[in-house]
Amino acid sequence: ETGVTQSPTHLIKTRGQQVTLRCSSQSGHNTVSWYQQALGQGPQFIFQYYREEENGRGNFPPRFSGLQFPNYSSELNVNALELDDSALYLCASSSQKQRNGELFFGEGSRLTVL
């Protein structure tokens, strides 16, 4: 069983740039959620994708956008990067069939904005 994988693991960008983060969900999982974890904080829900459509969004501006592909993998895009976007971005997958509340997290992509 393949777990959740994220890429890249680390990256550095400058203010105003754009970034794309990628996530492959665990085998058999059709739902992908993205979380932002700032230093010293708990993860915060950004949005969730199910069947290639956004299925709920947290309190994040529109410059945070995403995609889900037919193979259930997903991308998180952030435009016009700000210093406060520096964080660990976590992807989590789940299945609408399992109904046991568990999310499976990847190891994250650490973004530094200079």
Added chain:
Amino acid sequence: AQSVTQLDSQVPVFEEAPVELRCNYSSSVSVYLFWYVQYPNQGLQLLLKYLSGSTLVKGINGFEAEFNKSQTSFHLRKPSVHISDTAEYFCAVSDSVFGNEKLTFGTGTRLTIIP
């Protein structure tokens, strides 16, 4: 709206001593409660969860937690900690467990085990 409060940001404990990590929540709907652990430079791993039924739930690595509805708490306990338990622990709440969970996390408690 849901929220989670983890009362202690850091907890130092001697090896083989017991530990309790505190978590309080607020929610206007039915709640499902979780504890996740994050080891250094890693993602989150589920320790245990309360969905329904018995209020005492047991998880991996010898941890357990008790759901107390009247006190809106879900404290995590372990009777004897090991060096390998050094990690960040997050309490989380969800209003759904149908595969579309959107978790609200607390700010975390850093557990440090002292040899």
